[in-house]
Amino acid sequence: MNYVKITPSKLKGEVTIPPSKSLSHRAIIAAGFSKGKSVVENVMFSEDILTTCNAMEALGVTIEKKKEKNNTYTLIIEGNEELKLLNREIDCSESGSSLRFFIPICLIKENDVVFKGRGKLVSRPLDQYYEIFDKQGIEYSNTNGMLPLNVKGKLESGEFTIDGDVSSQFITGLMFTLPLLDGDSKIIINKKLESKGYLDLTMDILEKFSIEVINNDYKEFLIKGNQEYKSRDYRVEGDFSQAAFWLVAGTIGGEIDCLDLNSHSQQGDKEVIDIIQRMNGTLGINSDKIYASTTVTESTIIDASQCPDIIPVLAVLAAVSEGTTEVINAGRLRIKESDRLTAITTELNKLGADLEEKKDGLIIRGKKELTGGEVDSWNDHRIAMALAVASIRCKDEVVIKDSGCVKKSYPTFWQDFKKLGGNIHEWSMG
Known part of the structure:
Protein backbone atom coordinates (compact mmCIF):
# COMPACT_ATOMS: atom_id res chain seq x y z
CA MET A 1 0.00 0.00 0.00
CA ASN A 2 1.43 3.36 -1.08
CA TYR A 3 0.97 6.62 0.83
CA VAL A 4 1.84 10.26 0.19
CA LYS A 5 2.07 13.04 2.77
CA ILE A 6 1.61 16.52 1.33
CA THR A 7 2.66 19.70 3.09
CA PRO A 8 0.37 22.41 1.63
CA SER A 9 2.04 24.79 -0.81
CA LYS A 10 1.23 26.75 -3.94
CA LEU A 11 2.15 25.17 -7.27
CA LYS A 12 3.96 27.07 -10.00
CA GLY A 13 5.52 26.26 -13.35
CA GLU A 14 4.89 24.32 -16.56
CA VAL A 15 3.49 20.82 -16.94
CA THR A 16 3.21 18.84 -20.15
CA ILE A 17 -0.22 17.27 -20.09
CA PRO A 18 -0.24 13.50 -20.71
CA PRO A 19 -1.75 12.27 -23.97
CA SER A 20 -5.47 11.64 -24.06
CA LYS A 224 -22.39 0.26 -43.68
CA GLY A 225 -20.84 -3.18 -43.49
CA ASN A 226 -17.73 -4.52 -45.26
CA GLN A 227 -15.77 -1.30 -44.77
CA GLU A 228 -11.95 -1.28 -44.52
CA TYR A 229 -9.79 0.52 -42.00
CA LYS A 230 -6.80 2.19 -43.70
CA SER A 231 -3.49 2.71 -41.92
CA ARG A 232 -2.17 6.22 -41.21
CA ASP A 233 0.06 8.17 -38.85
CA TYR A 234 -1.55 9.87 -35.87
CA ARG A 235 -0.37 11.93 -32.89
CA VAL A 236 -2.41 11.81 -29.67
CA GLU A 237 -3.22 15.24 -28.20
CA GLY A 238 -3.09 16.18 -24.51
CA ASP A 239 -5.84 14.91 -22.19
CA PHE A 240 -8.29 17.50 -20.82
CA SER A 241 -9.46 15.11 -18.09
CA GLN A 242 -5.88 15.17 -16.72
CA ALA A 243 -5.35 18.86 -17.46
CA ALA A 244 -8.38 19.57 -15.27
CA PHE A 245 -6.36 18.74 -12.13
CA TRP A 246 -3.70 21.34 -12.94
CA LEU A 247 -6.17 23.95 -14.20
CA VAL A 248 -8.04 23.72 -10.90
CA ALA A 249 -4.75 23.64 -8.96
CA GLY A 250 -3.62 26.86 -10.62
CA THR A 251 -7.01 28.48 -10.07
CA ILE A 252 -7.18 27.74 -6.32
CA GLY A 253 -3.51 28.34 -5.49
CA GLY A 254 -0.77 28.74 -8.03
CA GLU A 255 0.37 29.70 -11.50
CA ILE A 256 0.45 26.77 -13.91
CA ASP A 257 1.03 26.54 -17.67
CA CYS A 258 -0.60 23.41 -19.11
CA LEU A 259 1.25 22.48 -22.31
CA ASP A 260 0.31 20.30 -25.29
CA LEU A 261 -3.42 21.00 -25.20
CA ASN A 262 -5.53 21.46 -28.32
CA SER A 263 -7.85 24.38 -27.62
CA HIS A 264 -10.07 23.17 -30.51
CA SER A 265 -10.27 19.62 -29.16
CA GLN A 266 -13.48 17.59 -29.37
CA GLN A 267 -12.83 16.08 -25.93
CA GLY A 268 -15.92 16.44 -23.75
CA ASP A 269 -13.76 17.19 -20.70
CA LYS A 270 -12.67 20.43 -22.36
CA GLU A 271 -15.80 21.72 -20.63
CA VAL A 272 -13.53 22.28 -17.62
CA ILE A 273 -12.52 25.56 -19.29
CA ASP A 274 -16.09 26.87 -19.44
CA ILE A 275 -16.86 25.77 -15.88
CA ILE A 276 -13.76 27.43 -14.39
CA GLN A 277 -14.48 30.64 -16.30
CA ARG A 278 -18.12 30.53 -15.19
CA MET A 279 -16.86 30.33 -11.60
CA ASN A 280 -14.85 33.54 -12.15
CA GLY A 281 -11.57 31.73 -12.84
CA THR A 282 -9.03 33.42 -15.09
CA LEU A 283 -7.52 31.26 -17.83
CA GLY A 284 -5.10 32.29 -20.56
CA ILE A 285 -5.88 30.20 -23.65
CA ASN A 286 -3.48 29.74 -26.57
CA SER A 287 -3.53 27.26 -29.44
CA ASP A 288 -1.42 24.65 -27.60
CA LYS A 289 -1.43 25.65 -23.92
CA ILE A 290 -3.64 27.05 -21.17
CA TYR A 291 -2.49 29.17 -18.21
CA ALA A 292 -4.27 29.14 -14.85
CA SER A 293 -3.60 31.52 -11.96
CA THR A 294 -5.09 32.10 -8.50
CA THR A 295 -8.54 33.69 -8.46
CA VAL A 296 -11.38 34.10 -5.97
CA THR A 297 -13.96 31.76 -7.45
CA GLU A 298 -17.73 31.65 -7.10
CA SER A 299 -20.40 28.95 -7.03
CA THR A 300 -22.32 27.66 -10.03
CA ILE A 301 -24.42 24.71 -11.23
CA ILE A 302 -22.35 21.94 -12.83
CA ASP A 303 -24.09 19.48 -15.16
CA ALA A 304 -22.07 16.23 -15.02
CA SER A 305 -23.89 14.45 -17.84
CA GLN A 306 -21.28 15.23 -20.52
CA CYS A 307 -18.14 15.38 -18.36
CA PRO A 308 -18.37 12.85 -15.50
CA ASP A 309 -14.61 12.24 -15.19
CA ILE A 310 -13.78 15.81 -14.10
CA ILE A 311 -16.41 16.02 -11.36
CA PRO A 312 -14.09 14.95 -8.48
CA VAL A 313 -11.64 17.80 -9.09
CA LEU A 314 -14.44 20.28 -9.82
CA ALA A 315 -15.87 19.32 -6.43
CA VAL A 316 -12.53 20.45 -4.96
CA LEU A 317 -12.83 23.78 -6.77
CA ALA A 318 -16.40 24.23 -5.51
CA ALA A 319 -15.34 23.32 -1.95
CA VAL A 320 -13.09 26.41 -1.79
CA SER A 321 -15.33 28.77 -3.80
CA GLU A 322 -17.73 31.37 -2.44
CA GLY A 323 -21.36 30.27 -2.20
CA THR A 324 -23.10 26.95 -2.78
CA THR A 325 -22.42 24.86 -5.89
CA GLU A 326 -24.76 22.14 -7.09
CA VAL A 327 -23.63 19.16 -9.20
CA ILE A 328 -26.51 17.62 -11.16
CA ASN A 329 -27.02 14.61 -13.49
CA ALA A 330 -24.12 12.76 -11.89
CA GLY A 331 -25.68 9.36 -11.16
CA ARG A 332 -23.24 7.53 -13.45
CA LEU A 333 -20.37 8.48 -11.15
CA ARG A 334 -21.57 5.72 -8.85
CA ILE A 335 -20.45 3.00 -11.31
CA LYS A 336 -16.91 4.23 -11.99
CA GLU A 337 -13.72 2.88 -10.35
CA SER A 338 -15.42 3.82 -7.09
CA ASP A 339 -18.77 5.30 -6.20
CA ARG A 340 -17.31 8.73 -6.86
CA LEU A 341 -20.19 10.69 -5.34
CA THR A 342 -19.77 8.89 -2.01
CA ALA A 343 -15.96 8.82 -2.26
CA ILE A 344 -15.40 12.52 -2.93
CA THR A 345 -18.03 13.53 -0.35
CA THR A 346 -16.54 11.33 2.35
CA GLU A 347 -12.92 12.28 1.76
CA LEU A 348 -13.31 16.03 1.16
CA ASN A 349 -15.43 16.27 4.32
CA LYS A 350 -12.57 14.60 6.21
CA LEU A 351 -10.44 17.54 5.03
CA GLY A 352 -12.95 20.02 6.44
CA ALA A 353 -15.09 20.65 3.35
CA ASP A 354 -18.89 20.79 3.40
CA LEU A 355 -20.35 18.40 0.81
CA GLU A 356 -23.81 16.86 0.88
CA GLU A 357 -24.45 13.80 -1.27
CA LYS A 358 -27.64 13.52 -3.32
CA LYS A 359 -28.94 10.55 -5.30
CA ASP A 360 -27.48 11.86 -8.55
CA GLY A 361 -25.43 14.86 -7.50
CA LEU A 362 -23.79 16.97 -4.82
CA ILE A 363 -24.46 20.12 -2.82
CA ILE A 364 -21.15 21.84 -2.04
CA ARG A 365 -20.99 24.76 0.38
CA GLY A 366 -17.75 26.62 -0.20
CA LYS A 367 -15.18 27.58 2.44
CA LYS A 368 -12.11 29.83 2.25
CA GLU A 369 -9.81 27.02 3.31
CA LEU A 370 -9.83 23.40 4.43
CA THR A 371 -8.14 21.83 7.43
CA GLY A 372 -6.24 18.73 6.26
CA GLY A 373 -5.93 15.21 7.62
CA GLU A 374 -5.73 11.60 6.43
CA VAL A 375 -7.86 10.46 3.50
CA ASP A 376 -8.33 7.37 1.32
CA SER A 377 -8.21 7.25 -2.48
CA TRP A 378 -10.75 4.39 -2.64
CA ASN A 379 -8.30 2.85 -5.15
CA ASP A 380 -9.59 5.43 -7.64
CA HIS A 381 -7.05 7.45 -9.60
CA ARG A 382 -9.31 10.48 -10.03
CA ILE A 383 -10.16 10.61 -6.32
CA ALA A 384 -6.46 10.43 -5.37
CA MET A 385 -5.48 13.24 -7.74
CA ALA A 386 -8.42 15.42 -6.70
CA LEU A 387 -7.44 15.06 -3.03
CA ALA A 388 -3.87 16.04 -3.90
CA VAL A 389 -5.18 19.24 -5.50
CA ALA A 390 -7.33 19.90 -2.41
CA SER A 391 -4.19 19.93 -0.25
CA ILE A 392 -3.22 23.28 -1.78
CA ARG A 393 -5.95 24.98 0.26
CA CYS A 394 -5.47 23.03 3.51
CA LYS A 395 -3.93 24.44 6.70
CA ASP A 396 -2.37 21.16 7.79
CA GLU A 397 -0.72 18.22 6.07
CA VAL A 398 -2.72 15.80 3.95
CA VAL A 399 -1.96 12.07 3.93
CA ILE A 400 -3.45 10.07 1.03
CA LYS A 401 -3.77 6.31 1.44
CA ASP A 402 -3.36 4.06 -1.64
CA SER A 403 -1.80 6.85 -3.68
CA GLY A 404 -0.30 4.45 -6.24
CA CYS A 405 -3.67 4.06 -7.98
CA VAL A 406 -2.81 7.07 -10.18
CA LYS A 407 -0.87 4.68 -12.44
CA LYS A 408 -4.20 3.61 -13.93
CA SER A 409 -4.35 6.76 -16.03
CA TYR A 410 -1.51 9.14 -15.06
CA PRO A 411 1.59 7.24 -13.85
CA THR A 412 3.73 10.41 -13.66
CA PHE A 413 1.23 12.44 -11.63
CA TRP A 414 3.29 12.57 -8.41
CA GLN A 415 6.41 13.37 -10.41
CA ASP A 416 4.63 16.31 -12.04
CA PHE A 417 3.23 17.42 -8.67
CA LYS A 418 6.78 17.63 -7.30
CA LYS A 419 8.02 19.38 -10.44
CA LEU A 420 5.47 22.15 -9.84
CA GLY A 421 6.77 22.67 -6.31
CA GLY A 422 4.58 20.25 -4.42
CA ASN A 423 6.08 19.22 -1.09
CA ILE A 424 5.36 15.50 -0.84
CA HIS A 425 6.81 12.49 0.90
CA GLU A 426 6.00 9.03 -0.49
CA TRP A 427 6.29 5.68 1.21
CA SER A 428 5.03 2.13 0.96
CA MET A 429 3.73 -0.24 3.64
CA GLY A 430 3.14 -3.98 3.34
Missing part, protein backbone atom coordinates in the same frame (compact mmCIF):
# COMPACT_ATOMS: atom_id res chain seq x y z
CA LYS A 21 -6.28 8.19 -22.72
CA SER A 22 -9.57 8.14 -24.65
CA LEU A 23 -7.91 8.96 -27.97
CA SER A 24 -5.03 6.54 -27.30
CA HIS A 25 -7.45 3.63 -26.80
CA ARG A 26 -9.26 4.49 -30.01
CA ALA A 27 -6.20 5.12 -32.19
CA ILE A 28 -4.53 1.86 -31.12
CA ILE A 29 -7.66 -0.14 -31.95
CA ALA A 30 -8.23 1.56 -35.31
CA ALA A 31 -4.57 1.11 -36.27
CA GLY A 32 -4.77 -2.55 -35.28
CA PHE A 33 -7.71 -3.07 -37.64
CA SER A 34 -5.88 -1.46 -40.57
CA LYS A 35 -3.93 -3.15 -43.31
CA GLY A 36 -0.26 -2.16 -43.19
CA LYS A 37 1.65 -0.05 -40.68
CA SER A 38 0.35 2.88 -38.67
CA VAL A 39 2.47 5.11 -36.45
CA VAL A 40 0.73 6.39 -33.32
CA GLU A 41 2.81 9.03 -31.52
CA ASN A 42 2.61 10.45 -28.00
CA VAL A 43 1.19 7.48 -26.09
CA MET A 44 1.67 7.10 -22.32
CA PHE A 45 1.58 3.60 -20.92
CA SER A 46 -0.92 3.95 -18.13
CA GLU A 47 -2.38 0.65 -16.94
CA ASP A 48 -5.50 1.16 -19.05
CA ILE A 49 -3.55 1.75 -22.28
CA LEU A 50 -1.32 -1.26 -21.63
CA THR A 51 -4.51 -3.29 -21.23
CA THR A 52 -5.77 -2.23 -24.66
CA CYS A 53 -2.36 -2.94 -26.25
CA ASN A 54 -2.35 -6.42 -24.72
CA ALA A 55 -5.87 -7.09 -26.00
CA MET A 56 -4.90 -6.05 -29.54
CA GLU A 57 -1.83 -8.29 -29.39
CA ALA A 58 -4.10 -11.17 -28.31
CA LEU A 59 -5.87 -10.62 -31.64
CA GLY A 60 -2.62 -10.98 -33.59
CA VAL A 61 -1.75 -7.29 -33.94
CA THR A 62 1.98 -6.46 -33.72
CA ILE A 63 2.87 -3.38 -31.65
CA GLU A 64 6.43 -2.08 -31.54
CA LYS A 65 7.10 0.43 -28.76
CA LYS A 66 9.74 3.20 -29.03
CA LYS A 67 10.38 5.38 -25.98
CA GLU A 68 10.31 9.14 -26.52
CA LYS A 69 10.65 12.12 -24.16
CA ASN A 70 8.25 12.93 -21.29
CA ASN A 71 7.67 9.23 -20.58
CA THR A 72 5.75 8.80 -23.82
CA TYR A 73 6.08 6.25 -26.60
CA THR A 74 5.67 6.02 -30.34
CA LEU A 75 3.86 2.86 -31.42
CA ILE A 76 4.46 1.20 -34.78
CA ILE A 77 1.37 -0.92 -35.24
CA GLU A 78 1.19 -3.66 -37.88
CA GLY A 79 -2.50 -4.22 -38.43
CA ASN A 80 -4.10 -7.63 -38.69
CA GLU A 81 -7.26 -7.87 -40.76
CA GLU A 82 -7.72 -11.52 -39.79
CA LEU A 83 -8.13 -10.67 -36.09
CA LYS A 84 -7.53 -14.27 -35.03
CA LEU A 85 -7.77 -14.73 -31.30
CA LEU A 86 -4.35 -16.03 -30.19
CA ASN A 87 -5.25 -16.06 -26.50
CA ARG A 88 -8.69 -17.16 -25.32
CA GLU A 89 -8.46 -15.01 -22.18
CA ILE A 90 -8.59 -11.20 -22.36
CA ASP A 91 -7.51 -9.59 -19.09
CA CYS A 92 -9.09 -6.13 -18.92
CA SER A 93 -7.55 -5.35 -15.51
CA GLU A 94 -9.56 -2.32 -14.28
CA SER A 95 -10.19 -0.70 -17.67
CA GLY A 96 -13.90 -0.20 -18.41
CA SER A 97 -13.10 1.11 -21.88
CA SER A 98 -11.05 -1.96 -22.79
CA LEU A 99 -13.73 -4.37 -21.56
CA ARG A 100 -16.64 -2.66 -23.29
CA PHE A 101 -14.72 -2.04 -26.52
CA PHE A 102 -13.33 -5.57 -26.86
CA ILE A 103 -16.45 -7.61 -26.09
CA PRO A 104 -17.99 -6.89 -29.53
CA ILE A 105 -14.56 -6.67 -31.22
CA CYS A 106 -13.77 -10.25 -30.21
CA LEU A 107 -17.05 -11.35 -31.81
CA ILE A 108 -16.25 -10.03 -35.29
CA LYS A 109 -15.40 -13.67 -36.03
CA GLU A 110 -16.69 -16.84 -34.41
CA ASN A 111 -14.84 -17.01 -31.09
CA ASP A 112 -14.95 -18.50 -27.62
CA VAL A 113 -13.45 -15.89 -25.30
CA VAL A 114 -13.18 -15.17 -21.58
CA PHE A 115 -12.99 -11.61 -20.24
CA LYS A 116 -11.39 -11.12 -16.85
CA GLY A 117 -10.88 -8.05 -14.68
CA ARG A 118 -10.25 -6.88 -11.14
CA GLY A 119 -11.32 -4.20 -8.71
CA LYS A 120 -14.61 -2.41 -9.36
CA LEU A 121 -14.55 -3.51 -13.03
CA VAL A 122 -15.64 -7.01 -12.00
CA SER A 123 -19.10 -5.70 -11.09
CA ARG A 124 -19.57 -2.88 -13.59
CA PRO A 125 -22.76 -3.45 -15.63
CA LEU A 126 -22.75 -5.13 -19.05
CA ASP A 127 -26.52 -5.55 -19.50
CA GLN A 128 -26.51 -3.61 -22.78
CA TYR A 129 -24.44 -6.38 -24.37
CA TYR A 130 -26.34 -9.20 -22.65
CA GLU A 131 -29.53 -7.96 -24.30
CA ILE A 132 -27.79 -8.12 -27.71
CA PHE A 133 -26.48 -11.63 -26.97
CA ASP A 134 -29.97 -12.81 -26.00
CA LYS A 135 -31.45 -11.36 -29.19
CA GLN A 136 -28.79 -12.89 -31.45
CA GLY A 137 -28.46 -16.26 -29.70
CA ILE A 138 -24.86 -15.68 -28.60
CA GLU A 139 -23.90 -17.92 -25.69
CA TYR A 140 -22.57 -16.25 -22.54
CA SER A 141 -22.09 -16.93 -18.86
CA ASN A 142 -20.82 -14.94 -15.91
CA THR A 143 -20.45 -15.30 -12.16
CA ASN A 144 -23.60 -13.92 -10.53
CA GLY A 145 -23.58 -11.05 -13.02
CA MET A 146 -19.87 -10.36 -12.53
CA LEU A 147 -16.63 -11.14 -14.34
CA PRO A 148 -15.22 -13.43 -15.55
CA LEU A 149 -17.50 -13.38 -18.60
CA ASN A 150 -17.42 -16.23 -21.11
CA VAL A 151 -18.82 -15.43 -24.57
CA LYS A 152 -19.13 -17.84 -27.51
CA GLY A 153 -20.42 -16.89 -30.93
CA LYS A 154 -20.28 -14.27 -33.67
CA LEU A 155 -21.93 -10.86 -33.81
CA GLU A 156 -24.28 -10.29 -36.75
CA SER A 157 -25.13 -6.95 -38.34
CA GLY A 158 -28.55 -5.43 -37.81
CA GLU A 159 -30.30 -2.99 -35.49
CA PHE A 160 -28.92 -2.37 -32.00
CA THR A 161 -30.84 -0.38 -29.38
CA ILE A 162 -28.58 1.06 -26.66
CA ASP A 163 -29.52 3.15 -23.61
CA GLY A 164 -27.78 6.50 -23.91
CA ASP A 165 -27.64 7.19 -20.18
CA VAL A 166 -25.55 4.18 -19.06
CA SER A 167 -22.19 4.48 -20.85
CA SER A 168 -21.09 5.64 -24.29
CA GLN A 169 -18.48 2.84 -24.21
CA PHE A 170 -21.08 0.32 -25.42
CA ILE A 171 -21.82 2.49 -28.45
CA THR A 172 -18.12 2.98 -29.19
CA GLY A 173 -17.51 -0.78 -29.01
CA LEU A 174 -20.22 -1.33 -31.62
CA MET A 175 -18.97 1.54 -33.79
CA PHE A 176 -15.56 -0.12 -34.05
CA THR A 177 -17.04 -3.53 -34.80
CA LEU A 178 -20.05 -3.08 -37.08
CA PRO A 179 -18.15 -1.66 -40.10
CA LEU A 180 -16.28 -4.99 -40.38
CA LEU A 181 -19.38 -7.19 -40.44
CA ASP A 182 -21.31 -8.37 -43.50
CA GLY A 183 -24.42 -6.26 -43.94
CA ASP A 184 -25.39 -2.78 -42.81
CA SER A 185 -26.23 -1.84 -39.23
CA LYS A 186 -28.02 0.81 -37.23
CA ILE A 187 -27.41 1.87 -33.62
CA ILE A 188 -30.58 3.36 -32.11
CA ILE A 189 -30.19 5.49 -28.99
CA ASN A 190 -32.81 4.94 -26.31
CA LYS A 191 -33.21 7.54 -23.53
CA LYS A 192 -31.14 10.72 -23.28
CA LEU A 193 -27.59 10.38 -24.64
CA GLU A 194 -24.86 11.37 -22.18
CA SER A 195 -21.11 11.74 -22.85
CA LYS A 196 -21.62 12.80 -26.47
CA GLY A 197 -18.03 14.05 -26.49
CA TYR A 198 -16.68 10.50 -26.27
CA LEU A 199 -18.70 9.48 -29.34
CA ASP A 200 -17.37 12.53 -31.18
CA LEU A 201 -13.85 11.27 -30.42
CA THR A 202 -14.76 7.79 -31.66
CA MET A 203 -16.25 9.06 -34.91
CA ASP A 204 -13.29 11.39 -35.46
CA ILE A 205 -10.82 8.50 -35.13
CA LEU A 206 -12.95 6.27 -37.35
CA GLU A 207 -13.06 8.95 -40.03
CA LYS A 208 -9.28 9.39 -39.85
CA PHE A 209 -8.88 5.65 -40.44
CA SER A 210 -11.34 5.76 -43.40
CA ILE A 211 -14.47 4.39 -41.68
CA GLU A 212 -17.80 6.16 -42.24
CA VAL A 213 -20.48 6.48 -39.57
CA ILE A 214 -23.57 8.54 -40.40
CA ASN A 215 -24.72 10.45 -37.32
CA ASN A 216 -28.44 11.23 -37.34
CA ASP A 217 -28.50 13.91 -34.62
CA TYR A 218 -27.14 11.44 -32.03
CA LYS A 219 -30.47 9.58 -32.14
CA GLU A 220 -29.24 6.87 -34.45
CA PHE A 221 -26.01 5.97 -36.20
CA LEU A 222 -25.98 4.29 -39.62
CA ILE A 223 -22.99 2.06 -40.38
